[in-house]
Amino acid sequence: MNTTTGTTTRGTPRGGDGGPDMAMRRTAVAAVAVLTLLATWGGARDTTAVAVPKAAGAAGACGVLAPGASPVAERAVGAACEQIGVWYTWGGGHGQQPGPTYGQVDPSDPDSAHDPERLGFDCSGLVRYAYARAAGGDPLPGNAYHQFHSPQVNQRFTAAQGTGPLLPGDLLAWGSGGSVHHIAIYLGAGKMVEARESGTRxxxxxxxxxxxxxxxxxxxxxxxxxxxxxxxxxxxTHKEPSTTSPRVHRFPGPTTVRVECQKHAETVTAEGYTNDAWSYLPDYGAWITNIYIKGAAWLDGVRTCP
Known part of the structure; x- marks a missing residue:
């Protein structure tokens, strides 16, 4: 989820948003096991020695568990499932770009004391990351409330409808009185993947x-x-929009690439052209000078990177 709070009551999670809805909290779930997996991200290991409750479901069960989802939704499920075992951290995943970040302490939840030491996601941070990986760009920024009411939503399902009409990749939400304090990604077969609360993964x-x-x-x-x-x-291509940054991938000849965004950075002169525009290629996790992309010096229809 996105933030954490409050009293312990069985049935509703205690975490919630690290964004504008910080006051909206969930109640804790009793621990049913100890998860000993140490989460890693980019080679970094969290070594905080804390017993971690394990929610229902196993890491091996994460995936698209029913037919009918769109390719984007299926990719979102896959991206979320890749994060199984990563820490829940209050406010995590809400950096400038989608991805794990260190969390914050929620004053109302003692379990969040170690969140500033943990690299991970809260509930909406995980949803944001999954759909950014699946669709490109950053289609679902904000907290659980913003995602539940996003202009990207094209169909809604009431609580009374249950899981019957749902497809993998749909977003399930919890809240009352117009608030939304938790959000998760449906897998199918009555299962979901979630970042639930501080002290869990x-x-x-x-x-x-x-x-x-x-x-x-x-x-x-x-x-x-x-x-x-x-x-x-x-x-x-380069790790950063600069020719002096580490090289990432070599294109031996003309190659079709997907461009996520572009920005002004280091000025490059090559092949008789001079340009300070660079494009980010999400499929390579790298930057390329616009000199080597066919089109205008500043690519038409491509947004500016944040």
Whole structure:
């Protein structure tokens, strides 16, 4: 979830948003096991020695568990499932770019004391990351409330409808009185993947239809960023928008690439052209000078990177 709080009551999670709805909290769930997996991200290991409750469901069960989902929704499920075992951390995942961040202490939840030491996600941070990976760009920023009411939503389901009409990738929400304090990604077969509360790790759980379950939404994000063709031979991409940053991938010849965004950075002169525009290629996790992308010096229809 996105933030954490309050008293201990069986049935509703205690974590929640690290965004504008910080006051909206969930109640704790009793620990049913100890998860000993140490989460890693980019080679970094969290060594905090804390007993970790394990929610219902096993890491091996995470995936698309029913047919009918869109390719984007299936990719979102896959991206979320890759984070199984990563720490829940209050406010995590709400950095400038989608991805894990260190969390914050929620003054109302003693279990969040170690969150500033843990690299991970809260509930909406995980949803944001999963759909950014699946669709490109950053289609679902904000907290659980913002995601549940996003313009990217194209279909809604009431709590009374249960899981019957849901497809993998749909977002399930909990809250009352117009608030939303928790959000998770449906897998199918009555299962979901969630970042639930401080002191736990991302896991697969049974869908909880009781309590303040508020319903679900289906996401239809805008089309992924356009594709372009590179030109030239032996063209390198870089870790940062600079020729002095480490090289990442070499294009031996013209290659079709997907561009997520572009920005002004280091000025480059090559092949008789001078340009300070660089494009980010999400499929390579790398930058390329716009000199080597066919099109205008500043690519038409491509947004500016944050």
């Amino acid at each position: 991302i896991t697969v759980s049974d869908v909880r239809l009781g309590g303040d379950y508020a319903g679900a939404v289906r996401i239809a994000p805008a089309a992924a960023p356009g594709t372009f063709s590179t030109w030239g031979t032996d063209v390198w």
